[in-house]
Amino acid sequence: DGGITQSPKYLFRKEGQNVTLSCEQNLNHDAMYWYRQDPGQGLRLIYYSQIVNDFQKGDIAEGYSVSREKKESFPLTVTSAQKNPTAFYLCASADNGNQPQHFGDGTRLSIL
């Protein structure tokens, strides 16, 4: 099946620890995105990538980092600098920046 796979579904982070969320897509999409979702709010853009080996900061990039070494993969690292990391993280992809985005099923990150 074609789609976007996020893993793990649930993740727990200790204080001072970096954690990495995985996002893989087999849709052959050029564009990939990471969003953060907090209760009662819309999705906020963390980072996006238009093409392999390129990525740009979104609206709330502080405390996060990404890489785009392969077209199908766009992992997100939540660093210890992110002081309020508890949230639902959503990855999305699209043919390009002007096409509708399709989402994975998310990773819920909590602090121990």
Place this chain on the structure above:
Amino acid sequence: GQQLNQSPQSMFIQEGEDVSMNCTSSSIFNTWLWYKQEPGEGPVLLIALYKAGELTSNGRLTAQFGITRKDSFLNISASIPSDVGIYFCAGSIVTDSWGKLQFGAGTQVVVTP
């Protein structure tokens, strides 16, 4: 920055009723999208709109791209229990050949038998 207001925040309706929700923006958008999100899952695209005035249906769902390009609405007719979820609008402006989505805060829909 751009602001996208979605209303209502929540709706409690009886099965069989029609539902209407809308989004307004302080800026002009080139694209409006409507998504549905169920608990613990990612949003699923329902309808995409690309032209001012466009009216598009997907089963019992109908959405319109406002003439001013600053608003959009979504209607659900004859609601059923599986319509429960959070519905998000999203709009984009194409700048430098790249469109970034702005999302509304969502409308929570609860359907009672």
